[in-house]
Amino acid sequence: MLAAAALASCTQDTPQDAAPAPASPSAAPADNTDNADQAEQAAPEPTEEPALPAEPAPEAVRDAFATLQATLNDTCTPGAGDCAYFLGRVTQELTELDEAMRADPKGPGHFKQPLADMKTLFAKLGTDRSTPHLEKHFSAIVGTRDGINTWMQDHPDDYR
CATH class of the missing domain: 1.20.120 (Four Helix Bundle (Hemerythrin (Met), subunit A))
Known part of the structure; x- marks a missing residue:
């Protein structure tokens, strides 16, 4: 779970103009389960890959x-x-x-x-x-x- 939280926090994109979210003062550094839950909720949903055609298109x-x-x-x-x-x-x-x-x-x-x-x-x-x-x-x-x-x-x- 810790690895998933770390991965989710590393892959989130923050807009350039947005200020980073302040850390929750009530969350202790050892309380990783709350941080993991927050990271999962904040993580953008994966976008679906476009479906590949049944056969590759002929070359140009x-x-x-x-x-x-x-x-x-x-x-x-x-x-x-x-x-x-x-x-x-x-x-x-x-x-x-x-x-x-x-x-x-x-x-x-x-x-x-x-x-x-x-x-x-x-x-x-x-x-x-x-x-x-x-x-x-x-x-x-x-x-x-x-x-x-x-x-x-x-x-x-x-x-x-």
Whole structure:
């Protein structure tokens, strides 16, 4: 109880213009139960945290594009064993950009070309995200990434 009283008194905010409350002359320093009760009564009620959505909202287009753009200087050699991370990452970045564009207040119509390009790519890939399957579609994945980068460069208001 003493710890709760100390915590409550430490976390109370006092307005800058308000004078501190005078100590009760009748309360002896050893009488912590009365002070704890007063602290509990004076403590502001905890505010409720806003409810989190069931699923996180898609990233903003700018943020999703930035992470996709970070892959521009990366590549791999299909069949050489160095593509698992790269192709998985580019595919994931494209998926997140697709979600962000669809959720953007400008609406999917504003992003018609990149969304169509990603839809075509995702239709080719299906649900198989294995390295051999992604390597098979290496050119389509990298080409889609590069095409979207070009489109976005012509629409700087979407990422700046």
